[in-house]
Every structure is written in C-alpha cells, then in structure tokens.
Amino acid sequence: MSDATHPYVDEQWWLASLGRTVVWARLRIRPGGTAEVFDSDGNTLGYDSEDSARAMLMDAEFVAFEGLDAEDALARGFALDELQPPQADDDAKLRPRMLQSLGVRA
Numbered sequence: 001m002s003d004a005t006h007p008y009v010d011e012q013w014w015l016a017s018l019g020r021t022v023v024w025a026r027l028r029i030r031p032g033g034t035a036e037v038f039d040s041d042g043n044t045l046g047y048d049s050e051d052s053a054r055a056m057l058m059d060a061e062f063v064a065f066e067g068l069d070a071e072d073a074l075a076r077g078f079a080l081d082e083l084q085p086p087q088a089d090d091d092a093k094l095r096p097r098m099l100q101s102l103g104v105r106a
Helices: 050-059 070-076 091-097
Strands: 010-018 021-029 035-038 044-047 099-101
Touching (some): 044 050
Antiparallel strands (some): 010 021
C-alpha cells in the first residue's frame, strides 16, 4: 500500500488474544525502512526497522494475522473465520475497533 495518502511500503496486522478478546496492532513499514505500530491504546510507536517492530510485537505475544492458520487460531480459542482486521477511515475511528470481543462460544 503506497500512494500519496499512504506513504507505506507494507501494512501488516498482528493480534494477541485474551480469552475470546482479540487485541489488534497494525504494523506499517515506511519507504526508508523505519516502521510504526498503531496499538490498541491509540498510540503510534516508531521503530528504526521492521525487525525491531516485529520483535516488540512478538515479545508482547502478538502473532502475524497473515501467518495464522486454522489450527493456530483454535489453539488461541477462536475460529479463523471469526477474525478480520479492523477498518476505519482514520486512526481516531480505528482505535475503538482495535479490541474485538468474539462473544461466547456455543
């Protein structure tokens, strides 16, 4: 995703789970190789590289949504088809969607 309004070369969604609540984080890579993570508290945290941003996410027990398979999702307590990264027109509107409650399983 790279254009005049989105100067990023890549955007990745990461998630952590607390029971049936999913905590999302958005990782964006800038053309110069620096990175930023938008977290569930509405903070945008800057990093000197994609590697350092990914390391921070993994240290906080996040996993890349793109690499998640059905078995991994079930091990975390939900089905893969229950998940979709949040969307909004801007970060202010995105912030309340960064926590996703999946409800009670039948």
